[in-house]
Amino acid sequence: MTVLFTNIGELTTNDPTQGDGSRLGLVRDAAVLVDADRVAWVGPGRAAPAADQLVDVGGCAVVPGFVDSHAHLVFAGDRAEEFAARMTGARYEAGGIQTTVRATRRANDQALRATVTALRQEMLAQGTTTVECKSGYGLTVDDEARSLRIAARATSELTFLGAHVVPPEYQGRRDDYVDLVRGPMLDACAPLAKWADVFCDRGAFDADEARAILEAAAERGLQPRLHAGQLQLGRGIALAVQLEAASVDHCTFVSDDDLEALAAARDVTVATLLPGVEFSTRSPWPDGRRMIDAGVTVALATDCNPGSSYTSSMAFCIALAVRDMGLSPAEALWSATCGGAAALRRSDVGVLAPGRRADFLTLRAPSYIHLAYRPGVPLIGSVVLAGAVVPT
Numbered sequence: 001m002t003v004l005f006t007n008i009g010e011l012t013t014n015d016p017t018q019g020d021g022s023r024l025g026l027v028r029d030a031a032v033l034v035d036a037d038r039v040a041w042v043g044p045g046r047a048a049p050a051a052d053q054l055v056d057v058g059g060c061a062v063v064p065g066f067v068d069s070h071a072h073l074v075f076a077g078d079r080a081e082e083f084a085a086r087m088t089g090a091r092y093e094a095g096g097i098q099t100t101v102r103a104t105r106r107a108n109d110q111a112l113r114a115t116v117t118a119l120r121q122e123m124l125a126q127g128t129t130t131v132e133c134k135s136g137y138g139l140t141v142d143d144e145a146r147s148l149r150i151a152a153r154a155t156s157e158l159t160f161l162g163a164h165v166v167p168p169e170y171q172g173r174r175d176d177y178v179d180l181v182r183g184p185m186l187d188a189c190a191p192l193a194k195w196a197d198v199f200c201d202r203g204a205f206d207a208d209e210a211r212a213i214l215e216a217a218a219e220r221g222l223q224p225r226l227h228a229g230q231l232q233l234g235r236g237i238a239l240a241v242q243l244e245a246a247s248v249d250h251c252t253f254v255s256d257d258d259l260e261a262l263a264a265a266r267d268v269t270v271a272t273l274l275p276g277v278e279f280s281t282r283s284p285w286p287d288g289r290r291m292i293d294a295g296v297t298v299a300l301a302t303d304c305n306p307g308s309s310y311t312s313s314m315a316f317c318i319a320l321a322v323r324d325m326g327l328s329p330a331e332a333l334w335s336a337t338c339g340g341a342a343a344l345r346r347s348d349v350g351v352l353a354p355g356r357r358a359d360f361l362t363l364r365a366p367s368y369i370h371l372a373y374r375p376g377v378p379l380i381g382s383v384v385l386a387g388a389v390v391p392t
């Protein structure tokens with residue numbers, strides 16, 4: 001069964017061999033042929049092959065589904081009061097994570113499952129067709145393993161984040177907690193995850209601790225990624241490059257040496273920017289322009305979590321990256337699709353080309369530029385996930 005989506009006013013393929021030859025590979029008056037869950041053909045509508053079924057999208061823009069490569073969806077409660085306090089001057093610190101850890105430990109599986117399912121649906125309705133999800137609000141062997149089992153309802157891009165912060169029962173005994181994470185917690189969690197992550201920043205873990213944990217994780221088959229450079233300059237970004245991490249996330253504070261290392265590692269380690277965090281913590285904006293000009297591969301993600309960034313909207317992140325981080329609308333869309341795919345080392349998503357997964361969005365707009373130009377407006381029309389229009 002093949003379906004031809006026709007009358008696409010502007011198609012972003014992310015395939016530079018298509019259309020205008022730009023990085024976005026823009027094709028005007030385009031069509032996309034879908035065969036089961038895959039793209040079979042893309043090109044100008046007048047050259048489209050025959051299909052079993054036609055879908056006329058009415059001249060709107062079509063873009064690849066968003067790839068949100070950084071989210072924390074397994075948690076209970078919220079921290080609205082903490083957000084309100086920040087908006088009137090309080091500073092964001094890693095310690096707030098403990099509030100969510102307490103609530104998450106107390107919550108039953110059913111409640112956590114309901115939250116994960118609702119957030120995944122919220123994301124899908126806003127055009128996110130691939131999402132990563134971390135543990136990190138359990139911080140016991142059982143609660144971390146439980147978080148990953150529950151997160152598996154939402155995605156197969158699962159990340160073990162036992163090293164989010166040192167939980168209260170280990171205060172004053174941080175070495176013992178690092179040993180727990182490197183030993184029994186990894187034993188229980190490695191079979192349930194693909195990635196291991198460490199929050200390497202003020203109030204969380206230092207670069208030596210992060211290295212020890214990520215090396216132990218690699219021995220058990222988990223690939224590294226890192227949270228670093230959110231709260232201050234540090235050694236986390238350099239460590240990510242040394243360990244050939246798929247991504248180093250936040251990068252709010254980036255030294256010249258970090259920048260050079262990230263640029264040299266552009267085909268290995270992605271810098272993932274999380275504009276929702278700067279928005280929600282009133283932090284300085286990372287200089288995305290400086291990173292892209294230096295040759296760094298940049299992704300955009302939501303970091304959806306109840307503390308530092310409680311948004312699930314990739315379109316909102318695109319708008320912030322354009323307005324406040326110096327990205328062009330084209331760069332921001334690329335980073336929210338192809339950039340996220342690179343951060344997850346996925347070649348099947350992020351690009352609309354034959355053989356890739358048929359994940360794409362129709363926009364209630366004539367051009368992708370409207371994603372930044374019309375912030376806060378619900379522009380996502382239909383969401384096509386693995387070839388099927390999903391009810392949203």
Ligand code: NIG
Pocket residue numbers: 096097100199227230277303305306307308309
């Ligand atoms: O990515 N930086 C560390 N972890 C999350 C914040 C978690 C929280 O505040 O609950 C983040 O920003």
Ligand code: FE
Pocket residue numbers: 070072227303305
């Ligand atoms: Fe995060």
